[in-house]
Amino acid sequence: MSSFRMGPSILFCPADRPERYAKAAERADAIIVDLEDAVAAQNKDAARRAMVASALDPQRTIVRVNPVDSPYFEADLQALAQTSYRTVMLPKSESAADVARLKGYEVVALCETAAGVTNVGSFAASPLVVALMWGAEDLLASLGGTSSRHEDGSYRDVARFARSQILLHAATHGKAAIDSVYLDIPDIEGLKAEARDAKASGFMAKASIHPNQMPVIREAFLPSEAELERARRILAAAESTQGVFAFEGQMVDEPLLRQARATLGK
Numbered sequence: 001m002s003s004f005r006m007g008p009s010i011l012f013c014p015a016d017r018p019e020r021y022a023k024a025a026e027r028a029d030a031i032i033v034d035l036e037d038a039v040a041a042q043n044k045d046a047a048r049r050a051m052v053a054s055a056l057d058p059q060r061t062i063v064r065v066n067p068v069d070s071p072y073f074e075a076d077l078q079a080l081a082q083t084s085y086r087t088v089m090l091p092k093s094e095s096a097a098d099v100a101r102l103k104g105y106e107v108v109a110l111c112e113t114a115a116g117v118t119n120v121g122s123f124a125a126s127p128l129v130v131a132l133m134w135g136a137e138d139l140l141a142s143l144g145g146t147s148s149r150h151e152d153g154s155y156r157d158v159a160r161f162a163r164s165q166i167l168l169h170a171a172t173h174g175k176a177a178i179d180s181v182y183l184d185i186p187d188i189e190g191l192k193a194e195a196r197d198a199k200a201s202g203f204m205a206k207a208s209i210h211p212n213q214m215p216v217i218r219e220a221f222l223p224s225e226a227e228l229e230r231a232r233r234i235l236a237a238a239e240s241t242q243g244v245f246a247f248e249g250q251m252v253d254e255p256l257l258r259q260a261r262a263t264l265g266k
Helices: 018-027 041-053 073-080 096-100 114-118 120-124 136-142 157-172 188-201 211-220 225-239 254-263
Strands: 009-014 030-034 061-064 087-090 106-111 129-134 176-179 205-208 245-247 250-252
Touching (some): 009 211, 106 114, 106 120, 106 157, 114 136, 120 157, 129 157, 157 176, 176 188, 188 211, 205 211, 225 250, 225 254, 250 254
Parallel strands (some): 009 030, 009 205, 106 129, 129 176, 176 205
Antiparallel strands (some): 245 250
């Protein structure tokens, strides 16, 4: 299994806003110091300098560099080498060759293009990769689309496919899966529902863009007391039963026992 243990609430923080680093680290389980989308081209150098000068906990810090084919990638690597940060998010990951450019680091491969989602199996197996994440809006842009969601907030089918593809390949190769961000910041109920679905589906964490989303995600990834109690009862019943058995009107077999163990963290 993957060595990645950051989460469940992971917060993006612009690398050129070092005054936000400490507060972000206080609010989140882990932070992503973002050298890519959150930083304008004219601020890239200042962002790298701020990242190099920072003293965040390396065990709770991910640095998102720019894509391998960008004019900023090599400078990002040179700056990264001056720090103790060793977990790197690679945006627009599309191949094993892309991932190999980050030898010596633990890589969170961000799949957010048609090629990345289609080819994810080719680099999910890399020993450098510790986690996979998917990105909805960049994916739709790579398809020539205009939005990943319907008006009611639900994902379009192609986004749902990509989400499932990344989750399945992560599980296949023993890597952690990170769910994409929820952009509608005021919609707490929508975020809660999506985060709970991510947890129930098997994602280890969910990335986010605002500190106020942290407690919502964290709570959503915790089992409720009712879920914990039911899992305990199922496992207790299994101790005195061999094979498949009925429990409160539901057939229980080994897959449901594994789910109960997962609920209890066993």
